[in-house]
Amino acid sequence: MIPHSRPVFDAAFAEALQRPLARGHVTAGKEARALEREAARALGRGAGVAVDSGASALMLALLARGGDPGARRVGIPAYACRALWHATRAAGCEPVCMDCGPDLRLDADKARALASSLDAVIVAHPFGMLEPLAAERWPCPVIEDAAQSAGGRLDGRPVGSFGDVAVVSFYATKPWGGAYGGLVAGDEDEPGGSWLEAIRQMRCADTADAALPHAGNHQLSDVHAALALARLARAGRERAARADLARRYDEWIEETRAEPVPREAEAAHFRYIVRAPDAGETIRALRDRGVDARRPVETPLSRFSGVDCPGAEDAWRHCVSLPLLADMSEEECERMREAMQACL
Numbered sequence: 443m444i445p446h447s448r449p450v451f452d453a454a455f456a457e458a459l460q461r462p463l464a465r466g467h468v469t470a471g472k473e474a475r476a477l478e479r480e481a482a483r484a485l486g487r488g489a490g491v492a493v494d495s496g497a498s499a500l501m502l503a504l505l506a507r508g509g510d511p512g513a514r515r516v517g518i519p520a521y522a523c524r525a526l527w528h529a530t531r532a533a534g535c536e537p538v539c540m541d542c543g544p545d546l547r548l549d550a551d552k553a554r555a556l557a558s559s560l561d562a563v564i565v566a567h568p569f570g571m572l573e574p575l576a577a578e579r580w581p582c583p584v585i586e587d588a589a590q591s592a593g594g595r596l597d598g599r600p601v602g603s604f605g606d607v608a609v610v611s612f613y614a615t616k617p618w619g620g621a622y623g624g625l626v627a628g629d630e631d632e633p634g635g636s637w638l639e640a641i642r643q644m645r646c647a648d649t650a651d652a653a654l655p656h657a658g659n660h661q662l663s664d665v666h667a668a669l670a671l672a673r674l675a676r677a678g679r680e681r682a683a684r685a686d687l688a689r690r691y692d693e694w695i696e697e698t699r700a701e702p703v704p705r706e707a708e709a710a711h712f713r714y715i716v717r718a719p720d721a722g723e724t725i726r727a728l729r730d731r732g733v734d735a736r737r738p739v740e741t742p743l744s745r746f747s748g749v750d751c752p753g754a755e756d757a758w759r760h761c762v763s764l765p766l767l768a769d770m771s772e773e774e775c776e777r778m779r780e781a782m783q784a785c786l
């Protein structure tokens with residue numbers, strides 16, 4: 443089976459792991475601080491705070507705003523990873539689902555209509571593509587979620603440089619994946635900058651406010667940070683390899699009934715997503731041919747809140763994510779071409 447994700451961990455990762463081991467210091471230390479600097483720089487930010495997951499990063503960013511979290515309505519994309527739902531609820535906030543259009547970006551008219559009723563919004567760049575509304579002014583604070591699109595550029599600026607703060611994930615399969623981990627990045631002299639210090643307090647059990655429900659030991663270990671640093675060092679090359687492969691898929695797909703969801707040249711090319719007449723049937727057919735295709739999102743988040751989001755439901759019915767591996771061999775490429783032409 444050609445897997446949906448296949449992060450490569452070669453000798454460079456083994457060497458990176460030796461650094462904290464040789465120092466005899468595996469909890470948060472030099473590696474975590476270096477990752478904070480490197481990742482913040484790559485996101486076009488002045489500072490970063492490393493934590494144990496992308497979901498924790500989102501939750502802590504929401505808690506860092508202060509005030510009464512229970513009273514807050516937080517806009518989240520309806521067609522996105524379930525971590526956004528969990529993080530919002532873990533911060534004591536009410537998730538308000540924002541629908542998407544056929545291109546899987548937010549439906550701009552609907553989002554603008556909702557915006558004035560929100561206390562904060564998580565704007566996610568979807569599946570390695572770019573979300574133009576990240577560059578827009580919102581009437582509330584914006585958490586820019588770059589977990590799946592880190593390394594992309596929007597309007598000539600790095601993804602992650604737009605919101606009041608940005609969040610990334612270092613989960614193994616992500617573009618900046620090590621094993622587990624996350625980061626909140628911002629600029630100390632901007633409004634979101636004050637959140638960073640609050641998150642530094644909250645990620646550590648000894649300094650976190652005792653009244654907070656989910657604070658305490660959300661730090662990133664040096665072992666995890668070393669792995670993420672090794673990925674970051676090659677993320678540009680991996681992105682370029684996926685972009686080349688995506689261009690080949692574009693040619694192969696022309697002879698099928700499916701069409702790719704449009705992506706920008708400057709995107710992160712994390713996933714290759716196609717629209718097919720029936721996603722479930724297409725996924726079964728591809729798996730029968732040895733290709734581990736997936737739904738980009740298992741369940742639209744709007745189903746959890748009972749809100750009608752027809753764009754997210756349409757995406758669930760039609761969208762399929764194909765393996766887009768940076769190290770795909772020619773033999774695997776040939777199998778992909780045959781499977782695409784037989785099943786799409």
Ligand SMILES: Cc1ncc(COP(=O)(O)O)c(C=O)c1O
Pocket residue numbers: 495496497498522523525526566587589590611612613622623624
């Ligand atoms: C867009 C997005 N944001 C946040 C997360 C959460 O990251 P993590 O898995 O590191 O908790 C994920 C993935 O799970 C994601 O896809």
